[in-house]
Amino acid sequence: MNKAFASPIRGALVLVTLLxxxxxxxxxxxxxGGPSAITEPTPAPEGSPWDTLDQWHFFTDAATQTPSASVIxxxxxxxxxxxxxxxxxFLWLPKGTKIGWQDTERWSFPVxxxxxxxxxxxxDARDPTKGIRLLETxxxxxxxxxxxxxxxxxxxxxxxxxxxxxxxxxxIDMTWIDEKGATRTNAYEVPNTNVxxxxxxxxxxxxSLAGRTRxxxxxxxxxxxxxxxxxxxVALGLLDVAPPPAAQRQTLIDPSGTGxxxxxxxxxxxxNCSHCHGVxxxxxxxxxxxxxxxxxxxxxxxxxxxxCKSPASAGAGGTCGLSFDVVPGHADQSIxxxxxxxxxxxxxxxxxxxxxxxxxxxxxxxxxxxxxxEHLCQ
Amino acid sequence: xxxxxxxxxxWVAFALGSIVLAGCGGGDTTxxxxxxxxxxxxxxVAVDTTGCTTTVATSSDxxxxxxxxxxxxxxxxxxxxxxxxxxxxxxxxxxxxSVTLKGAGKLVTDSVLDFAGDTKGGxxxxxxxxxxxxxxxLWVKNTPGNGVVVRQADKPTFRNLKVSWDAGSLPSNGAxxxxxxxCTHVLVEDCEVSGAADAxxxxxxSTGAIIRRxxxxxxxxGIELENVTNGEAYDNEIYDNTGGLAVFLLANLDKxxxxxxxxxxxxxxxxxxxxxxDKSTFVSSVPQGSGIxxxxxxxxxxxxxxxxxxxxxxxxxxSYTLMSQxxxxxxxxxxxxxxxxxxxxxxxxxxGNGTDPQTPLDLIGVKPLEDVTWxxxxxxxxxxxxxxxxxxxxxxxxPSFRMFAGAHLADxxxxxSLQSTDTKPYQCDLPALPSSAP
Numbered sequence: 095m096n097k098a099f100a101s102p103i104r105g106a107l108v109l110v111t112l113l114x115x116x117x118x119x120x121x122x123x124x125x126x127g128g129p130s131a132i133t134e135p136t137p138a139p140e141g142s143p144w145d146t147l148d149q150w151h152f153f154t155d156a157a158t159q160t161p162s163a164s165v166i167x168x169x170x171x172x173x174x175x176x177x178x179x180x181x182x183x184f185l186w187l188p189k190g191t192k193i194g195w196q197d198t199e200r201w202s203f204p205v206x207x208x209x210x211x212x213x214x215x216x217x218d219a220r221d222p223t224k225g226i227r228l229l230e231t232x233x234x235x236x237x238x239x240x241x242x243x244x245x246x247x248x249x250x251x252x253x254x255x256x257x258x259x260x261x262x263x264x265x266i267d268m269t270w271i272d273e274k275g276a277t278r279t280n281a282y283e284v285p286n287t288n289v290x291x292x293x294x295x296x297x298x299x300x301x302s303l304a305g306r307t308r309x310x311x312x313x314x315x316x317x318x319x320x321x322x323x324x325x326x327x328v329a330l331g332l333l334d335v336a337p338p339p340a341a342q343r344q345t346l347i348d349p350s351g352t353g354x355x356x357x358x359x360x361x362x363x364x365x366n367c368s369h370c371h372g373v374x375x376x377x378x379x380x381x382x383x384x385x386x387x388x389x390x391x392x393x394x395x396x397x398x399x400x401x402c403k404s405p406a407s408a409g410a411g412g413t414c415g416l417s418f419d420v421v422p423g424h425a426d427q428s429i430x431x432x433x434x435x436x437x438x439x440x441x442x443x444x445x446x447x448x449x450x451x452x453x454x455x456x457x458x459x460x461x462x463x464x465x466x467x468e469h470l471c472q
Numbered sequence: 473x474x475x476x477x478x479x480x481x482x483w484v485a486f487a488l489g490s491i492v493l494a495g496c497g498g499g500d501t502t503x504x505x506x507x508x509x510x511x512x513x514x515x516x517v518a519v520d521t522t523g524c525t526t527t528v529a530t531s532s533d534x535x536x537x538x539x540x541x542x543x544x545x546x547x548x549x550x551x552x553x554x555x556x557x558x559x560x561x562x563x564x565x566x567x568x569x570s571v572t573l574k575g576a577g578k579l580v581t582d583s584v585l586d587f588a589g590d591t592k593g594g595x596x597x598x599x600x601x602x603x604x605x606x607x608x609x610l611w612v613k614n615t616p617g618n619g620v621v622v623r624q625a626d627k628p629t630f631r632n633l634k635v636s637w638d639a640g641s642l643p644s645n646g647a648x649x650x651x652x653x654x655c656t657h658v659l660v661e662d663c664e665v666s667g668a669a670d671a672x673x674x675x676x677x678s679t680g681a682i683i684r685r686x687x688x689x690x691x692x693x694g695i696e697l698e699n700v701t702n703g704e705a706y707d708n709e710i711y712d713n714t715g716g717l718a719v720f721l722l723a724n725l726d727k728x729x730x731x732x733x734x735x736x737x738x739x740x741x742x743x744x745x746x747x748x749x750d751k752s753t754f755v756s757s758v759p760q761g762s763g764i765x766x767x768x769x770x771x772x773x774x775x776x777x778x779x780x781x782x783x784x785x786x787x788x789x790x791s792y793t794l795m796s797q798x799x800x801x802x803x804x805x806x807x808x809x810x811x812x813x814x815x816x817x818x819x820x821x822x823x824g825n826g827t828d829p830q831t832p833l834d835l836i837g838v839k840p841l842e843d844v845t846w847x848x849x850x851x852x853x854x855x856x857x858x859x860x861x862x863x864x865x866x867x868x869x870x871p872s873f874r875m876f877a878g879a880h881l882a883d884x885x886x887x888x889s890l891q892s893t894d895t896k897p898y899q900c901d902l903p904a905l906p907s908s909a910p
Binding site: 261262263286287288289291292376378379380381397402403404405406407408411412413414415416417439440441442445446449471 | 535536539540542543544562565566567591592593594595596599601616617623624647653654670676677698722723724725726727750751752753754799803805
């Protein structure tokens, strides 16, 4: 099979296949997960994503998450909670294109850019050598206007051989062992492609959530020891301007680390809530602003991030019988905590992307609120 | 009126269905069997598939099938639903602009979207975020959260839609039935909605809205315009709610104003249902038996309505500061002007209102309460100066009226000495708001 790809016939095949049908690809005969001879990613025609993940050639071996040479792995400072899945992130840019740098706003990515994220559960979180059970690989593909960013997800089969495009979503019943040795289960939900937009923004305005300085400014090992990820992009010539030095860049601290609880709280809210609760986003109407800039305790207006703010249209059950989003010093009286702690469908926050309570996130939010100078909102 | 209905029958269904199939290869036409003569919805099923790009019939997995159709649909296309009950166990969403979703049956009750099986869904049961969305000729029922929600979009149209909950009017129902929020150019017409635990027809934080010829009943509020500018509600029948027709300016929202809303030619009657809204939400403060209720909004014109048999008040106009005292912990917002300015109430027909004022209007201590009631909370300490420009028109007869000095309800005499039933300071006109009504 691999020999065929290397032969001159392949080029002709590509052309014929592209002309003939939308969703066929260079090697429809490919069995999937195994190592591929093609090392250069093969973007699908706009509007017609490939049927299977391997057809994109982002990975030389997707099952082991080994990226192709031009695919750049990266991590983020503050991850979005996704039901305790282990996530790995990758970026691919078409040859000759660059990212538009922004100090604080989201970066502008060139047409053709693809952000790739693998979701999986560790077999046993205490023993990484046991590996990961991959669930899905999500792509954000930056198409030409007016489409803009387009989202796709590829669901992995149980044999971990093939990931196939999934439009209407799915549920995968999962069991794994967490880092404490406890057996966990989850009816993991693969989102339908519309749900992606609830976080990433509507058609034409869809964007990457973490493609920005404060999430990218951290180290990653690209094979030669820890290296700043943004400096790595600079070295590859992938930024349009020279960014300020690492120490001067806006940076979220690790929410699960040991840093200042106020800063950890802000980082968590920025990563988990601000795509809806921001100046843009689906929950903009609530006037609750949880992005990093608005949660500044000195320069910000505390009402913006919920302090003594009563919700206007929370709907039945949406207030938990409480009066304010955040009551400083009183996490137990704060709607924000209550809505994270519950799994009741109409009440739980965030409304999509999780079926489990993020215990550590709840604990951090409690600590963030309890560390505020006590103030009874009445 | 709407499009003339075609002669229906199996033969017509077949002919139309065939055209649809031939015209666009992308149509996911799912009929009962392989043989074409039955038409897109099966043998003997009378349907009108004019304009349908895709026709979806009920199946063993309605959620996947319908959601897939709503993902694959292209801008400008119409997804039609065959008669029958679609049993949905998940939320539905649409992000493609200029899409119509409609029932292909003759009656609004023919094609039913039943969300009773959606036990895990979030607050927006049907969520649309794209422009130019039209939903019509469908019955949406039993949504665990809000019914049909359109957010941050231009020109959403809700037409000939029925939204209800089988169990009746319960606090566990979705808060809102029809819910365009942060939209522009909203149209809600010929719908019937009941059972919402907040407002049956709700338009929030929007600019430009027409709500006409609807029936809203069995809910906490019948129709609510919340932080809306340029809204018009007319020819609606609104009955058996806690409060009938409401124009609100609420605090702590993104849009900080509500103005220029016109309510005319509505029939607002018998709104005496016990308030079953969530106790910690604003709607729980709506007095049982309110006909037309204005809170905080500016430039509201209320004319030519029939307002009848609402036991607390016919028309009640109050400041947000007064209402917020009724909600535990609710605070006002320094970024809003909480007092209603330039309210124009004229040429309405009142009867049988205010016969038994409920909490907190019983505090005023008058029975029956007058047809038009205003808290007088305005710009100066002396409401008789009418700085707020509260106007009852300049044509007699004037409705019975009371300014009840709401700022003094906590005084030992509950402000009785400041109350007034004299219409003279309020005999004035304001510029009429433009109407789109024919």
